[in-house]
Amino acid sequence: xxxxxxGASKVFxxxxxxxxxxxxxxxxxxxxxxxxxxxxxxGAGKSTLLNALAGEVPIDSGEIxxxxxxxxxEPVYKRARLISRVFQDPMLGTAPELSIEExxxxxxxxxxxxxxxxxxxxRNREYFRERISILGLGLESRLSEKVRSLSGGQRQSxxxxxxxxxxxxxxxxxxxxxALDPRAAELVLKLTSDVVTGExxxxxxxxxxxxxxxxxxxxxxxxxxxxxxxxxxxxxxxxLTVNDLVGRFHVTDDKMLLG
Amino acid sequence: MDFLDIYLNLxxxxxxxxxIFAFPALxxxxxxxxxxxxxxTSEGAFPFGAAIAATFTVAGFGPVLxxxxxxxxxxxxxxxxxxxxxxxxxxxxxAGIIVLTMLFSINIRVMGKPNTALFDNDSIFTLALxxxxxxxLTQFALILALVLVFLAxxxxxxxxxxxxxxxxxxxxxxxxxxxxxxxxYYIVAGIAMAGGFSAFGGAVMAQHQAYADVNMxxxxxxxxxxxxxxxxxxxxxxxxxxxxxxxxxGSLAYFQVVAVALALGLKPSDLKLLTGLFVxxxxxxxxxxxxxxxxxxxxxxxx
Ligand SMILES: Nc1ncnc2c1ncn2[C@@H]1O[C@H](COP(=O)(O)OP(=O)(O)O)[C@@H](O)[C@H]1O
Ligand SMILES: [Mg+2]
Numbered sequence: 250x251x252x253x254x255x256g257a258s259k260v261f262x263x264x265x266x267x268x269x270x271x272x273x274x275x276x277x278x279x280x281x282x283x284x285x286x287x288x289x290x291x292g293a294g295k296s297t298l299l300n301a302l303a304g305e306v307p308i309d310s311g312e313i314x315x316x317x318x319x320x321x322x323e324p325v326y327k328r329a330r331l332i333s334r335v336f337q338d339p340m341l342g343t344a345p346e347l348s349i350e351e352x353x354x355x356x357x358x359x360x361x362x363x364x365x366x367x368x369x370x371x372r373n374r375e376y377f378r379e380r381i382s383i384l385g386l387g388l389e390s391r392l393s394e395k396v397r398s399l400s401g402g403q404r405q406s407x408x409x410x411x412x413x414x415x416x417x418x419x420x421x422x423x424x425x426x427x428a429l430d431p432r433a434a435e436l437v438l439k440l441t442s443d444v445v446t447g448e449x450x451x452x453x454x455x456x457x458x459x460x461x462x463x464x465x466x467x468x469x470x471x472x473x474x475x476x477x478x479x480x481x482x483x484x485x486x487x488x489l490t491v492n493d494l495v496g497r498f499h500v501t502d503d504k505m506l507l508g
Numbered sequence: 509m510d511f512l513d514i515y516l517n518l519x520x521x522x523x524x525x526x527x528i529f530a531f532p533a534l535x536x537x538x539x540x541x542x543x544x545x546x547x548x549t550s551e552g553a554f555p556f557g558a559a560i561a562a563t564f565t566v567a568g569f570g571p572v573l574x575x576x577x578x579x580x581x582x583x584x585x586x587x588x589x590x591x592x593x594x595x596x597x598x599x600x601x602x603a604g605i606i607v608l609t610m611l612f613s614i615n616i617r618v619m620g621k622p623n624t625a626l627f628d629n630d631s632i633f634t635l636a637l638x639x640x641x642x643x644x645l646t647q648f649a650l651i652l653a654l655v656l657v658f659l660a661x662x663x664x665x666x667x668x669x670x671x672x673x674x675x676x677x678x679x680x681x682x683x684x685x686x687x688x689x690x691x692x693y694y695i696v697a698g699i700a701m702a703g704g705f706s707a708f709g710g711a712v713m714a715q716h717q718a719y720a721d722v723n724m725x726x727x728x729x730x731x732x733x734x735x736x737x738x739x740x741x742x743x744x745x746x747x748x749x750x751x752x753x754x755x756x757x758g759s760l761a762y763f764q765v766v767a768v769a770l771a772l773g774l775k776p777s778d779l780k781l782l783t784g785l786f787v788x789x790x791x792x793x794x795x796x797x798x799x800x801x802x803x804x805x806x807x808x809x810x811x
Binding site: 303336341342344347355363365369 | 665668670676679683685687689690
């Protein structure tokens with residue numbers, strides 16, 4: 250079992266009028282290489298769950314185990330050795346002032362000790378060129394360009410390659426295609442699926458798009474008011490339709506329907 | 509005719525000034541551009557470096573060790589600012605003001621008096637050039653060589669794994685954390701380096717004029733800022749090399765402009781006003797350009 254979450258709870262601003270329960274006794278476990286998709290209406294707690302796993306949000310109680318080790322008290326930068334992320338905002342996942350290859354070099358040492366060795370050399374450049382060419386976006390000939398000059402879709406694709414560069418034990422994707430135009434979103438999703446399944450990376454992917462939720466992944470979580478209200482394994486998932494999801498959980502959020 | 513005479517007289521001296529101020533200019537650029545965190549410490553680190561170097565020199569440590577000591581103590585004050593900012597949650601500008609204010613007292617403690625004369629002591633200039641410290645042009649060559657050595661080492665460092673992580677922190681802190689970089693350490697290191705650069709500049713200045721004074725730092729920051737902005741206008745900042753060279757070119761150019769202003773009959777006491785106006789103008793150009801377009805259509809008027 251590579252990832253186990255046990256009784257994770259989180260209340261924001263407890264004891265104030267703004268008190269918000271974001272996670273309520275969340276329990277689940279992911280097998281090695283499992284690709285789980287997370288859906289749920291706005292405010293259901295999806296982002297909080299991912300932030301809790303990454304360490305951006307400390308949980309109030311419960312356990313987060315990765316490969317059996319409790320990482321619940323480790324800061325973000327320590328967990329980074331095990332976890333990689335792609336954010337919703339394409340601007341968040343890369344360093345705009347660094348070149349494409351420098352961004353890749355940083356990702357190639359995710360969670361590792363940094364040294365006085367040069368960050369780029371002929372060998373890792375060659376490797377980066379090879380990895381980035383998978384995208385088919387021509388970025389391999391623009392390695393020394395600053396990331397600032399890339400489009401949102403290109404950045405998100407690069408971030409994904411970076412996230413998979415040092416095979417993580419867990420990959421967290423939070424609506425990572427929702428800021429992209431439909432064509433770019435489709436491209437990044439296909440790439441996601443290829444990378445995640447190709448390298449058997451244990452993954453949690455949040456999406457607002459029901460079609461995507463049904464099309465991708467080997468497992469489906471639906472969250473509601475801080476809890477997981479549906480946990481469909483591959484078999485059950487493949488039998489579900491968008492109408493099922495809407496009908497069974499009275500979800501009437503337009504954004505979810507329209508994606 | 510008069511103008512040319514005065515300017516030519518000032519030309520070489522201004523080259524020397526420009527080369528020395530390249531150090532505090534770099535110290536302004538590093539936090540401002542590479543860490544995205546404006547910092548004022550260099551205004552205090554500059555006279556502090558001078559005071560430390562002077563004290564070490566008087567104590568007989570020799571010019572080279574005195575310069576090294578200045579760099580080390582410059583690191584410490586830079587780190588102090590960063591730690592105050594990060595752990596006591598004081599805004600970085602205020603943290604810098606607090607540190608540079610305290611440094612005024614510390615400088616007097618260090619020297620035992622508000623200033624120290626070094627006329628009887630060796631300096632890197634008497635050591636490397638000749639017994640009376642050399643001509644302005646050779647002095648300029650010596651300081652420029654030091655600037656280039658610092659730049660080369662710094663450029664190399666910024667391309668190491670550690671330096672790349674530092675630049676990454678400056679560009680995107682959330683992403684850096686997600687990549688496993690403990691951002692606090694790097695911010696401390698970056699501001700510390702800036703402190704070291706500025707202190708080194710102050711120490712070279714003290715050795716050059718054979719004199720250290722607590723008030724040497726006044727206006728260093730704004731000169732550094734003006735030099736950085738001017739340099740970026742001249743060489744741009746599209747690559748790492750350009751970004752590093754900009755404060756140096758800017759500082760050299762700035763002091764030539766100053767020489768021209770003086771040759772035109774302006775008083776030295778007018779310079780701070782002019783420098784301030786220059787920085788203000790440069791900073792406001794984008795705002796003025798932007799404000800022109802959206803004023804009518806923007807939501808600003810409705811708010
Ligand atoms: N940093 C925060 N401070 C206070 N409340 C928050 C914070 N982050 C999330 N919340 C609240 O927690 C709940 C869950 O939010 P979130 O996890 O972002 O939902 P989702 O990603 O499913 O839309 C919401 O009610 C939200 O308002
Ligand atoms: Mg969310």
